[in-house]
Amino acid sequence: MTGGEVHGRRLALLALLALGCAPTVPRRVDFAETRRSYRAEDYTQVLRTWTRHDKVVTDVGTVIELWGAFKSWDFRQAYIERYAAAYALNDADRSGLYASQLEAARAAYEIHVAVQTTNYKWNDLEKVGDSSAWRVTLVDGAGVEVTPTSIQVQKLPELYESQFFPNKTEFSRTYLIRFNRADAENAGFAGPGSGRLILRVASPLGRAELVWQAG
Numbered sequence: 001m002t003g004g005e006v007h008g009r010r011l012a013l014l015a016l017l018a019l020g021c022a023p024t025v026p027r028r029v030d031f032a033e034t035r036r037s038y039r040a041e042d043y044t045q046v047l048r049t050w051t052r053h054d055k056v057v058t059d060v061g062t063v064i065e066l067w068g069a070f071k072s073w074d075f076r077q078a079y080i081e082r083y084a085a086a087y088a089l090n091d092a093d094r095s096g097l098y099a100s101q102l103e104a105a106r107a108a109y110e111i112h113v114a115v116q117t118t119n120y121k122w123n124d125l126e127k128v129g130d131s132s133a134w135r136v137t138l139v140d141g142a143g144v145e146v147t148p149t150s151i152q153v154q155k156l157p158e159l160y161e162s163q164f165f166p167n168k169t170e171f172s173r174t175y176l177i178r179f180n181r182a183d184a185e186n187a188g189f190a191g192p193g194s195g196r197l198i199l200r201v202a203s204p205l206g207r208a209e210l211v212w213q214a215g
Helices: 003-021 042-048 073-086 091-107 158-164 179-185
Strands: 051-058 061-070 108-116 135-140 149-155 174-182 196-203 207-213
Touching: 042 073, 061 196, 061 207, 073 091, 073 158, 091 108, 091 179, 108 179, 108 196, 135 207, 174 179, 174 196
Parallel strands: none
Antiparallel strands: 051 061, 051 207, 061 108, 108 174, 135 196, 149 174, 196 207
16 A cells, blocks of 8 residues: 555545534524424424533533423424324313413423433522522523523423433433513513524533524
8 A cells, every 4th residue: 555545544534533523513493383294203303303412521520411302382293293192182182282382382482401410419400599500591692691480390200201301311300491481572582583592501610502593
């Protein structure tokens, strides 16, 4: 093998390594209230589209790692189909689920988040604004921030969570982070109309951000 061939192979290997190390670009999303024709089997892919992951790593270890599913109307439509199929809902119950999910989507920005930390005592997002070291905000594309209406610890059945929100681990806690849409708009928050939403979780040791960018 000539020196030129060896050099060429090295360059090709480096190119492959670079591709392997390149960060995955999150899939663009559609915030519109478009009516979808999802099937129950579409849920996994739709969940993947709306789920984001980030972590903060320092010399003390992984300060925080989180996976967040934004419960948009697009996501909720796939969830309705999956839930209705899993529990064999009749037409009346399915219609009731559809109405409640649409109402929830219009009332608030909701994000289902699984969180784990190096020190379990740090995993206390529900205490934000009280005794927690974390600051949680939702940021629009113009940089306007709003604080949560509520952060609730979710104690969901293991079997349910494994099928609907499988990012939960034995080391994580599950939260539902809610931002009231009317209150946010009154504060000048443009929301999805700005083309981007960012869930920011910050502490003295760093911050993690989950970003949903419109396509």
